Amino acid sequence: MYSYTEFDNNFNQNRVDQFRSQVTRRIDGSLTEDEFKPLRLMNGLYLQLHAYMLRVAIPYGTLNSQKMYQLAIIADKYDRGYGHFTTRQNIQYNWPKLKDVPDILQDLANVEMHAVQTSGNCIRNVTADHFAGASTDEIEDPRPTAELIRQWSTDHPEFSFLGRKFKIAITGSPNDRAVTKAHDIGLRMVRNNKNEPGYEVIIGGGLGRTPMIGKVLRSFLPRKDILPYLESVMQIYNMLGRRDNKYKARIKITVHEHGINKICDLVEERFIIQRSSFGGFDQKLLIKLEKAFAAPIYINEPIDSYNKSYQSDPLFRSFVDTNLSEHKNLNYSIVSISLKKHGQTPGDATSQQMRMMANLAKKYGHDELRISHEQNVILPHVHKSNLYKVFNELKSVELATANIGLISDIIACPGMDYCALATARSIPIAQQIAMRFNQLKLENDIGEIKIKISGCINACGHHHIGHIGILGLDRAGVENYQITLGGNSTQNTVIGKSLGPGFSYTEIIPAIEKIIYTYLDIRSSNDETFLETFNRVGLTPFKKIVYTPSEIINKSTATFANNNNESFASQEIK
């Protein structure tokens, strides 16, 4: 992976020193809170409900064991022994004290990390496919381009004070695991008719209060043109983007108001000028970066022991079947470590767990880890001969839950348990759903499903694109939860449809249970996923059951079961 140059280190150190001075001046009263707030936000420091929160960038979700160890040390030294991995591949510390933050930033800088541009109206941490460089379906590893974008966008003077925050996501695979269509700019690697790799450029996607699916601005952009083209897009956005209303300042609104064709014409016009101004330095840098992200030197060992363990240990078999993905090297696997043990806070890892994941990456994973936008941790390169050891060590720290892609693998934002912007809690809803379906022992029967929960309209929990989306709101001083169904976060991005009136905190879990039972009842076969069933039948059968009082359903179910051996739900949709 990429290692900082002297320039990077100097820049980072200067920012730490600068912020240390700013904190000193805030504490001694030289700076007021109004003066200090924009400075702390530029360094990822928020004031939340109960305490400060420091958001640390993990560029394109990639880190090594040294960085993960340091995140564990910071959790113990300055926080409460844990950290929270987010949907933007960052980590958040929920309890730092202001006076300690410069020391935390110093500890981060010592391992080439920072919290720069994790807040504010600038280009934020670039996110990427968490299987980059390992998956079978990839055209090319997108991380060299992601690092190029990180370097270009860091402290870019022209784009440090945009109308609003700006998020870029990148994937090298046709199967989109980076949610590129819900970002301000999404980059999807594609091939042209000469089989050359380049990028499809998508703009104007985003969730939040006005969810929109990104539109294709360029169907094929040669890789060499990525920076001048991005710079052209940013300049047009900076010129046309609204600054009169923060809710209309994102590029999705700019695209919506001006139309993709006009934006496209302006960008292409600008691009001619920008391309000539780049002079090839970016291309030389990209070549260097490609070397930095070269594939690891794979080991060649027999995998008999793996096969034996798979046959003999049912827990391992379940872990393999659920948490492993195919690697481009047949003797390797991609291991997804679930941070969603039933009843735990989604995305939280203790310092002990972080140390274990770092150890495993170092011993068995070519020293690489990834953070997924689904709030899990990935070991992208594990030889199959080491999988059983990895599984057993994960088990020892409660990290071997076999639930990736299942109903308890829920995305949940911090919600009102931490976040000052939240209008309701998210985490306890996720905890209760996971516990309930674990108790019912239905998880594997339900199969692939994505539940995503946000505690406010800003949609950090991606609720619009969950198969089941849950949005927590404050309705007249009471927590209220709205459900959407049928959202999709893949390359076929879909915004979910609203089910109807919301539910109270105590009603939401029974409502989700009814939705799931309806699905189990009406699916055409055990292989039809929740999303496939929804796409076939639409909202109606779910709506009918969810808004029918439970006592009527129970009575009807009993009657139907007695008469026809058919359930209420299957009667309803005929």
Next chain:
Amino acid sequence: MARKFTNKVLTANRLIEGDVVYLGINGDWVLDHDRAQILKEEEFAIKQLALANKDSGFLVSPYLANAEIRDGVPTPIHFRDSFRANGPTNYNHGKKENHNV
């Protein structure tokens, strides 16, 4: 029509620690909502808020939150203020662990 003033507590976050505090009965700042001063007069409440806003060397983001006396104890009315007073509900930490300034 102007909304009728209802009982309030004055709350803020401490500058260095970032944790939640309340204006106490003796004019000091306390961690427990139970020990917060109930502000019954609008004029007095606004004056205290203005003073807190000036005290930027100790406090951040002061505001007046609705509260009432229940069973003889100042109690938040809105659930957001309850979470602020008690800490997150997913772990037993935050205010549940600390009880004295």
